[in-house]
Amino acid sequence: MDFAIQDSPEQTAFRVEVRAFLDKNVSPDIEHMADPCDMSFEQYQLRRDLGRALGAKGWLYPSMPKEYGGGDLSTEQIGILTDELTRIGLALPPYYDAGGRMGAPTILVWGTEEHKKRFLPPICRGEVRTWQLLTEPGAGSDLAGIKSTAIRDGDHYVVNGQKMYVGSSHGADYSWTILVTDPKGERHKNLSWLMIPMNLPGISVTPMDLLATGGEGGSGCGVKNAVFFDNVRVPAENLVGGENNGWKVATTHLEVEHGGMGRLADRRVVYDFIDLCKKREDGWAIADDPGAREELVNLYIESEITRLFAMRNHWLSHTNQPRSYEGSQYSLRRKLSGLDMGEKMVRIAGPLVLTKDKRWAPLRGSIEYFQRDSITSLHPGATTDIQRVIMARRLGIGGREREKAANLR
Amino acid sequence: MDLSLNDTQKLIQDSARDFVRGSCGRDALLKLDRDPAAIMTTLWPQMLEMGWTGMAIPEEYGGTGNNLTDVAVLFEELGCGPVPGPLFSSAVLCARILMEAGSDTLKKAWLPRIASGERVFALALTESQYGWTADNVRAAAKRTGSDYTLSGTKVFVHDANFATDLLVVARVEGGAGVSVLRIDAKAAGVAIRTLDGFITGMCEVLLDNVKVATADIISDGWPAAERAMLSVTPVLCAYKVGSCKTVFDMSLNYARERTQFGQIIGRFSRVQDHLIHLVNYLDSARWTTYEALSKLDNGMDATASCHVAKSVASESHMHACDYAHEVHAGIGVSREYGLTLHTKLSRSLYHCLGAPRLHRKKLESVLGLVAA
Known part of the structure; x- marks a missing residue:
């Protein structure tokens, strides 16, 4: 076994290449705001510029096939790329692109050749930003219970309804959307996925006032929205995976969303917090208190386990091995340990972690943001309860066959 | 990054599995639990024959010089039993202390005899x-x-x-x-x-x-002995991982077979939650353990990882058994069922090579929270 991303000579060369590329292409004007909701349009554009530069090399979606604009990179190379972006406080992709991140692998499995050629290259090259639209006011955990419809009318689908808790600040070019295509059809056999251009008439977007962004703070998603569809006419060829076959398609999408792909986790906030506690001012440091030290070590151990689960999933997925409960296990762990770490921080450092005041907030308020984000993160990509349900099914606890993980390739 | 076992390790795993299946069935283990002395006449000769007493000892001292991950793969399988006996104490822990701290004369005098199984x-x-x-x-x-x-x-x-x-x-x-x-x-x-x-x-x-x-x-x-103890700690952790794995398998099978209120108890989400806790503890112990081993075998600084592994594995082993008892209820505490062999072990080995509290205390220095 080898847990380290140990660079072979080729990998060292690749790391050097990545660093040189990032030195050249990451604008010095990129700011790392503690709260992604504070991201200005200019800041967003700087990240999109970087995305296009990465995309031109196939590095924005490095695991996607080259022929569709990806990079066909190896696990190690993706690790290096992610590593180097993390080092400078960015993620891959460097902006919120959930519809691309989860839609692209799903289209790769379920799309026709025409779909792949049309949708994947713009996503992989960073030319478009894509949201994912799943949740509705009446359908959160019970995704199959959505009500928004797409009814066939000639060579178009007419879309009506409302999606919630979606997207980011500063809009999107496309929305990867699940809708009811057969309102009278049987549950699970009435859904379809549409790639919807966001400039079509009848679409309106309203920002929501949430505690934080949740889930993907690192990729800077910003404000979540409600999206309303009022008789929006979407070309029929934008339906991917077959009409009324959407539940099957969703299993692939959800596999990615439930953590099946595994990300090499960023633990910056943990290290920053430990450093904060070690910082000595006027002869005093938070870590001087033995109780605080004990909690800090526990926090460190918690984050080590989370990192290793992510690493395992990353390895399983990038070496194309069978997975079962691991995706949901990681998701569950990330959510619960995030919450737990947030609480530990409150206990260790007191109100210091609760303020974003310019004078008093440590680390420009990033710890205060973590407090809000770790609570908000409990719901995106399925609640902790749903993650447990999936784990139980995959482990076969209920006596049925062990449910198989959806195909990601 | 490669988290799979190599061919040597797969062979070690296979032969250890065959041994555990063949010679360490539940009844045999329960008997040895009542009469531990019999281990030396029943299991020990087989372990020698497999060459397990020499695995952690370098070739120049009569062993086969396997790396720590190889040894851990063996111990994970033995933990599945759980197979009792002095193999870890003698051929891993004491052998390593002699290796790290002993004079050349001491090494030459004793390591070959530990490797051959002649001395324990x-x-x-x-x-x-x-x-x-x-x-x-x-x-x-x-x-x-x-x-x-x-x-x-x-x-x-x-x-x-x-x-x-x-x-x-x-x-x-x-x-x-x-x-x-x-x-x-x-x-x-x-x-x-x-x-x-x-x-x-x-x-x-x-x-x-x-x-x-x-x-x-x-x-x-002492300082050399302490270093030796820390470096074999993940091998002991692997033994705990094996035990957790069996405890999980036992609980899963029980939840799928036991019927109450007209259905198998695995249908109840309360019972499912116990099993989910259990597999989370199992995997936490597994991956912290094997990362520490990988660092040791690759010559990287493994100090923090060894402390993390022991802390996590000791706690996980106890909790895993606790959840197994929640699933099993009455049958779980019936000695003949076999679960209590693991439960007893999870308590007995909790402090071995340092309790979690000691390892967490040492992490405080490693993380620079206190002066080392």
């Missing part, structure tokens, strides 16, 4: 002021003529009941630090008694003016 070593460190640090050591050796005499009381010593030789940690008259002394377990003045209770393989060792040759004293050997 155990580490006598802990005393009535229980702890796995040098501070807790009161046993002392006094100079008498050209040799020394050793006196003291060691307690909760793992596997001393099987031992032909003991490595005793003691203070030596005239020495600056804490030393490691080899004595014959049958020497005059040594009295070994197995302790009874909810405990697996632990003994009291009374040392009353035991003669020790100067050549058998590793003067100021």
Whole structure:
């Protein structure tokens, strides 16, 4: 076994290449705001510029096939790329692109050749930003219970309804959307996925006032929205995976969303917090208190386990091995340990972690943001309860066959 | 990054699995639990034949020089039993202490005999002021003529009941630090008694003016011995991982078979939650353990990882057994069912090589929270 991303000579060369590329292409004007909701349009554009530069090399979606604009990179190379972006406080992709991140692998499995050629290259090259639209006011955990419809009318689908808790600040070019295509059809056999251009008439977007962004703070998603569809006419060829076959398609999408792909986790906030506690001012440091030290070590151990689960999933997925409960296990762990770490921080450092005041907030308020984000993160990509349900099914606890993980390739 | 087992490790895993299936069925293990001495006539000869006593010992000293991950793969399978006996104490822990701290003469004298299984070593460190640090050591050796005499009381010593030789940690008259002394377990003045209770393989060792040759004293050997202990800690953790795995499998199977209220209990989400906790503990122990091993075998700094692994594995092992008991209820505490062998072990090995609290304390220094 080898847990380290140990660079072979080729990998060292690749790391050097990545660093040189990032030195050249990451604008010095990129700011790392503690709260992604504070991201200005200019800041967003700087990240999109970087995305296009990465995309031109196939590095924005490095695991996607080259022929569709990806990079066909190896696990190690993706690790290096992610590593180097993390080092400078960015993620891959460097902006919120959930519809691309989860839609692209799903289209790769379920799309026709025409779909792949049309949708994947713009996503992989960073030319478009894509949201994912799943949740509705009446359908959160019970995704199959959505009500928004797409009814066939000639060579178009007419879309009506409302999606919630979606997207980011500063809009999107496309929305990867699940809708009811057969309102009278049987549950699970009435859904379809549409790639919807966001400039079509009848679409309106309203920002929501949430505690934080949740889930993907690192990729800077910003404000979540409600999206309303009022008789929006979407070309029929934008339906991917077959009409009324959407539940099957969703299993692939959800596999990615439930953590099946595994990300090499960023633990910056943990290290920053430990450093904060070690910082000595006027002869005093938070870590001087033995109780605080004990909690800090526990926090460190918690984050080590989370990192290793992510690493395992990353390895399983990038070496194309069978997975079962691991995706949901990681998701569950990330959510619960995030919450737990947030609480530990409150206990260790007191109100210091609760303020974003310019004078008093440590680390420009990033710890205060973590407090809000770790609570908000409990719901995106399925609640902790749903993650447990999936784990139980995959482990076969209920006596049925062990449910198989959806195909990601 | 490659988290899979290599071909050698797969072979080790296969042969260990065959051994556990063939010779360590539930009834056999329950019998050995009541009569541990029989281990040396039943399981031990088979372990020698498989070459397991030499795995952690370099070729120049009669072993096969396998790396720690290889050894851990074996111990994970043994933990699945759980297979009892002094294999870890002798051929891994004491062998490693001799390797790290011993003189060339001591290594040449004892490592080949540990590797061949002819001698069985155990580490006598802990005393009535229980702890796995040098501070807790009161046993002392006094100079008498050209040799020394050793006196003291060691307690909760793992596997001393099987031992032909003991490595005793003691203070030596005239020495600056804490030393490691080899004595014959049958020497005059040594009295070994197995302790009874909810405990697996632990003994009291009374040392009353035991003669020790100067050549058998590793003067100021503690720092090297402590390094050796830390580096084999993940192997012990792997044994715990194996035990957690069996406990999980037992619980899963039980939840799928046991019927109450007209349905299998695995349908109840309360029961599912126990199993989810269990698999989370299992995997936490597994991946922290194998990362530490990988760092050790690749010559990286593994200090923090070893502390994390022991802390996580010890806690996980106890919790895993607790959740298994929640799933199993009455049948779980019936000794003949076999679960309690694991539960007892999870308590008995919790402190072995340092309790989680000690390892977390050491992490405070490693993370720079206190001056090292």
